Amino acid sequence: MAENRNETGRLAPPRHIAIIMDGNGRWATRRGLPRTAGHKAGAETFRNIATYCKNIGVKYLTVYAFSTENWKRSETEVSAIMALLKKYLLEAVDTMERDHIRLHFFGDMTPIAPELRVLARETDEITEHLSKDDFQANVCLNYGGRDEILRAARRFAEDCAAGKRRPEELDEAAFSGYLDSAGIPDPELMIRPSGEQRLSNFLLWQCAYSEFYYTDVLWPDFDEAELDKAIAAYHARDRRFGGVKK
């Protein structure tokens, strides 16, 4: 069983939960609404679930907001997602210090609009001033697991070329330090709503030993009770990390 009781003897939630926020489009289509309405509802769900995670003692929540492949969508849809992110970041700048919420981005921010990048830098600065013990949300933006690994490998190679590192000293811990998730423990639980059962290039390195939880519920309908179910399923898992049961 996935162990870990907290000081009160209750089962502690996973320290790090990752979520593929899937099903926004279908949620909207089923209601005769444009897909963008699904993303709007999905952003609200993110807010609720992040608050709930913080309240129950989850330390990190990492969400897939926009993948390196999502640029293939219509301009209307891409702009709507970016506008939601901007709205969310503007709010975050005003509230994260008060609410003790750290915000961090995974992904290659280079092709992201300058105004969003400026806001992301602002939230990074606020995060720097918050305690490392505070709840942290990681938003994956223009993110792909393979792209993250490639960027990390490139940076390591650059450090070798500059004489700062030697190839033979590279091990898993050192390589992890080059990833967007540097310093953050791997997610114990990975959740994908909407009935799809694949990883879609999300956190490929970090999910090596994550427990996967799938549900047919679409992301905009995913609520606190659904998260409780996912955590209960996680607690019922037998995590062996390649070993045998003691």
Ligand code: FPP
């Ligand atoms: C996947 O559902 C969802 C996305 C690609 C976008 C997710 C973005 C948000 C929830 C908004 C902004 C986020 C934050 C953190 C404020 P889909 O469109 O693939 O759904 P479908 O499979 O039903 O078409």
